[in-house]
Amino acid sequence: MKNWFRSGTPWIWLTGGAVALCLxxxxxxxxxxxxxxxxxxxxxxxIAVEIENLQTGEMRRVLGPISRTETVPAQVAADAGNYIPEDRLDTLVTRYLFRVGNRDQFGADFVWHTDLGMREFEYPAQVLELERREWGNFYGYPEALLVDGEEVLTADHPDFLPGLKDLVERSLVLHDDIRQIERGEVGEINRQMEQLRRELRRLDLNDVTGMARTEEEARVAAERARLDAEYDELRADLDELYASTRRDTLRMRMSDDRTVSIPLAQVVRVTQPNNMSVPAKMVEYMDRFWTFVTDEPREANTEGGIFPALFGTVTMVIVMSIMVTPFGVLAAIYLREYARQGPITRAVRISVYNLAGVPSIVFGVFGLGFFVYFLGGNIDQLFFPEALPRPTFGSPGLFWASLTLALLTLPVVIVSTEEGLARIPSTIRQGSLALGATKSETLWKVVVPLSTPAMMTGLILAIARAAGEVAPLMLVGVVKLAPSLPIDGNFPYIHLERQFMHLGFHIYDVGFQSPNVEAARPLVYATALVLILLIIVLNLTAISIRNHLREKYRSETD
Structure with missing residues (x-):
């Protein structure tokens, strides 16, 4: 046994077991x-089920899918507001969380019910599930389609469901047209109007008077009149589109036999889950997931998609990588190759190591005070005085968030690059110098290329940390909702001064700030999964580049 321990075999098994456990x-x-x-x-x-109130004997019909099921002591269910007979308080009961939807009618779209007094489950084939833009899902029995208040199709007509889906598709097209006009053409008019306001403000700041001011004011007035006329035309088009969206309605019967008319302009998706085959459900599943990845959030981020947050995260990581890599590499090269190794250099190196352990929120406070208020405020004073008091760069935005995260991950890149430079054999340096190369040529043409895999390792670690950071971003640019992307067709096309959404903050907001916890719960998991997959993709891309560089320079040195 003693020889076995001395051989090191137990430690190999212990290490392997620890790695396996971690995996x-x-x-x-x-x-x-x-x-x-x-x-x-x-x-x-x-599911459609009748539930008897054991206290009053009344019957209630519940309609909706089951979100969760759990078995709990009866006393726990009683404390939660469910009536439990006294002779059943010492037993276990099963309770179901039904997503009854119809929040605008019932007040809450998730309701707990115990199995006491519950009848057999039914799965009516004609039940429709409507995904709406507001008030969550709607579950009910269709009765008729109405166009301009007149019935055109009843629920028992064989073309009812295809006709309903066609009208929903029409409303989606109209909604896209409205959004295109409001965000595209009307947004462009607003941008030009703001530019005209800044031009007049610039006249005041430059003390322009006389004929030059009169001519400029006349030009601005004529341009404003042209923009107002364009806006009036767009307003008329929007009024016509909005009137078209109010044309179609769907009459539905709820579980309590009340009839409700639902405008199809508020409907995003129509499904008949109990009447779908497995292949149809798989197609619907893929379409819902694709919509989740490519659509915008709705209903306080508890409905819709995450594309603005996904796009903002990728853009921030790319901008951060562009800024942190050259600064980190140059700093490491100076500390390793040029700086005299003395007390000051050691103090700087120790400071870099300690900087890696500073809490991220401290970097956020520093970024807010230095980058946003100091640098951004001075940039506004120097280059955008006509826009004040509305700040341009003097408010949190994508550029300041990326710069803050670059500062946060800078120690990782510096340390990794230094380690890579230190691992280059001295014989390679000596051989280059012996062939007549200068120290600078040896460094930049031999040593630095051979250490690029280590630089990529530092970048990989920086990307992995930056993509998941939340605390500093809350102070320097990320917001709850920013559906407009920081890229558009207006110069300079990439607007780094704008606020943006981030997957990490989106998870925090949906998980802890949502008014509808049960509806937000699955979205938290889905968004977290997308964030994990995004980090894996970014890391695999960087790892593939690092491996390619490693093989390239290994073959050259061989």
């Missing part, structure tokens, strides 16, 4: 997130 834990966590997140998009069956 199992990581795979388990990612698997849990994937199962709970991806299951949200599957068209769940809609």
């Amino acid at each position: 199992v834990m990581v795979i388990g966590v990612v698997g849990l997130i994937a199962v709970r997140g991806l299951s949200h998009f599957w068209p769940a069956p809609v």
Whole structure:
């Protein structure tokens, strides 16, 4: 046994077991997130069940899919507001969380019910699930389609569902047209009007008087009149489109036999889950997930998609990488190759190491005070005085968030690059010098290319940390909702001064600030899964580049 311990075999097994345990834990966590997140998009069956109130004897009909099921002590259910007979308080009961939807009618779209007094589950084929822009999902029995208040199709007509989907598709096209006009053409008019306001403000700041001011004011007035006329035309087009969206309605009957008319302009998707085959559900599943990735959020981020947050995260990481890589590499090269190794250099190196341990929120406070208020405020004073008091760069935005994260991850890049430079054999340096190359040529043409894999390692670690940071971003640019992307057709096309959305902050907001916790729960898992996959893709891309560089310079040195 003593010889066995001396051989080191136990430590090899211990290390292997620890690695295996870590892998199992990581795979388990990612698997849990994937199962709970991806299951949200599957068209769940809609259940209709009658429940007897054991206290009053009244019957209530509930309609909706089951979101969760759990077995709890009866006393726990009683404390939660469910009536439990006294002779059943010492037993276990099963309770179901029904997503009844219809929040505008019922007040809450998630309701707990115990199995006491519950009848058999039914799965009516004619039940419709409507995904709406507001008030969450609607579950009910269709009765008729109405156009301009007149019935055109009843629910028992064989063309009812195809006709309904066609009208919903029409409303979606109209909605896209309205959004294009409001955000595109009307937004362009507003931008030009703001530019004209700044031109008049610039006249005041430059003390322009006389004929030059009169001519400029006349030109601005004529341009404003032209823009006002264009806006009036767009306003008329919008009024016509809005009137078209109010044309179609759907009459539905709820579980309590009340009839409700739903404007199709508020409907995003129509499905009949209980009447769908498995292949149809798989197609619907993929379409819902694709919509989740490519659409904008709705309903306080508890509905819709995450594309603005996904786009903002990728853009921020790319901008951060562009800024942190040259500064980190140059700083490491100076500390390793040029700086005299003395007390000052050691103090700087120790400071860099300690900087890696500073809490990220401290970087956020520093970024807000120095980058946003000091640098951004002075940039506004020097280059955008006509826009004040509305700040341009003097407010949190994408550029300041990226710069703050670049400062946060700078120590990682410096340390990795220094380690890569230190691993280059001295014989390679000596051989280059012996062939007549200068120290500078040896460094930039031999040493630095050979250390690029280590630089890429630092960049990989920086990307992995920056993509998941939330605390500093809350202070320097990220917001709850920013559906307009920081890229458009107006010069300079990439607007780094704008605020943006981030997947990490989106998870925090949906998980802890949402007014509808049950509706937000699956979206938290789904967004977390997308963030994990994004980090994996970014890291794999950087790793592939690093491996390519490593093989390239290895073959050259061989």
